[in-house]
Amino acid sequence: MAPETVPLRRNRRFRTLWAGSAAAMLGTCVADTAYPLLLLAMTGSPTLAGAFGAVQFGASVLFGLHGGAVADRHDRRRVLIVADTVRLLTALSVAVALLAHRLTVPHALLAAAAIGATMAYGGPARMLALRAVVPPEQLRQALSQDELRVNGAALAGPPLAGLLLGLGRAVPFLATVLASAAALGASVAVRFDSGTTDGTTGATTDGTTDGATDAGKEKGAVFAGLRYLLTDPTLRATVLVTVALNLAGSAMLLAVMVLLRDHGASEAGTGLALTGEAVGGLLGAPLVTRLHRTLAPGVLLLAVAWSAALLFLVPAFAVGPVVVFAALAAMSLGVPALRVMLDVLVFQQVPEAMRGRAVAATMTLLMAGLPVGTMTAGLLLDHLPATTVLPLLAALLAAGLLPLTLGRSLRGTSWPKA
CATH class of the missing domain: 1.20.1250.20 (MFS general substrate transporter like domains)
Structure with a gap:
């Protein structure tokens, strides 16, 4: 003990x-x-x-x-x-x-x-x-x-x-x-x-x-964790919003890379600008407990997602490595709290015998969002300037968040008891 x-x-x-x-x-x-x-x-x-x-x-x-x-x-x-x-x-x-x-x-x-x-x-x-x-x-x-x-x-x-x-x-x-x-x-x-x-x-x-x-x-055991996540209303909404945020975030990263290149930023400058994501995560890690005490799970999820949608717009109107670094850092401040929230919800609610499959299903869904987002951004950037793609990504993310924000199912969630 x-x-x-x-x-x-x-x-x-x-x-x-x-x-x-x-x-x-x-x-x-x-x-x-x-x-x-x-x-x-x-x-x-x-x-x-x-x-x-x-x-x-x-x-x-x-x-x-x-x-x-x-x-x-x-x-x-x-x-x-x-x-x-x-x-x-x-x-x-x-x-x-x-x-x-x-x-x-x-x-x-x-x-x-x-x-x-x-x-x-x-x-x-x-x-x-x-x-x-x-x-x-x-x-x-x-x-x-x-x-x-x-x-x-x-x-x-x-x-x-x-x-x-x-x-x-x-x-x-x-x-x-x-x-x-x-x-x-x-x-x-x-x-x-x-x-x-x-x-x-x-x-x-x-x-x-x-x-x-x-x-x-048992038959279909490999997909049991995925079915469990998508059947439970709270976990389904949490995972799907997180996947959407991951997808939009990867698309945003490619768009800002193109934007910085078009405005003459060096490769070193672009690399330093992109470190804002990791810096924001480091700064956000000590805030996890405080954010969890202040906000319910659904409210925290929506707050992080909406702030990301708004911050997508910043590089489109104020271009530069410093601006991109600041936007990515600000966007990433709430991500540690979001990841811990997802972890707590899965570990508190998913049966022990299914936790490995639930974790693997979540990891697979999140990873799948990365290439889909990058590919989508690449297709858009072939036809539209980056200053148009970024607001478009923000609008698409906002459109997906609006029904969940207006509904009560996600906003009414609470932290499970230990």
Whole structure:
């Protein structure tokens, strides 16, 4: 009982898993920048450079729902260890190939597929592991600290990848080997409850769970988490609005990139402007508890979404890297509270035996919004100037939010009891 009642700063299991998750996230952010830059240097082809992200994303979506079913069916700690091991071996294979001057494009694309698959299978298990080692009354605090991990890695990863790549082609990949090893070490070092199938059984002394192998074997089990989210009115509205916000946000990012380019901003200036998203997330993480105390879930969701719709308009009327940075930072202030809100709602309401699939379904839906938003923005930007696309995106998002704002179902939601 002691580890469940001590402050988080003294909770060894939480701090160890948090550090391992931070290492994994930083390694992923470094790799996401280093691989395309490496492929571009090797081939000179922007298409092949972009293929890495496309293959990685495709593998994550393809295996996403099945990853949730595996997390519910098997011991989550073992799933996490296997995923971290595959990630480590993948990074090591690329680093060794580079040191031997034998890396090929197919090898790099296979690495992209492997990384995407480990995200699909390890992602739900890692999320559930980090939250399994804290008591319910500390959940929001733990999730707020997790937001610092996510946004800190997003801010530090790209410039770190560029710096390491300047030291040598193999250097950033050796760094991802070290990060993957740290994540694997944390997964091996910490035992945590792996979930139950009927709400009554718990983890055994060897880290497995009684009856865990029966979870997720029923017909259509892979889609059970998705069905649960879309059947529950509160969760359905929450997830769909969050997906819409993710889709519109990715479209907005491409539009502001084009806008800055058209107004003569340098690549460095554009890159710095886009860091406003991570900076806003870092600044918003300490506000999570306060926002949750002040606003009900539905009100918080609508407030963040409406503020984003309004902030879409800012770069269209006041162009410049500083303006874009400020708009993205302001837009991202409420995102940590929104992500924690979604997490709390899922963990408080979804049955334990289905949590892996519910988390995986949410992750898959959110990820699917990114390419759809970018593709939509690209089609619009082929025919319209960015100063027109941004207000159009704002109008489309507002049109989707208006019925939910006028209705009572979302505005009347309340925080579930712990």
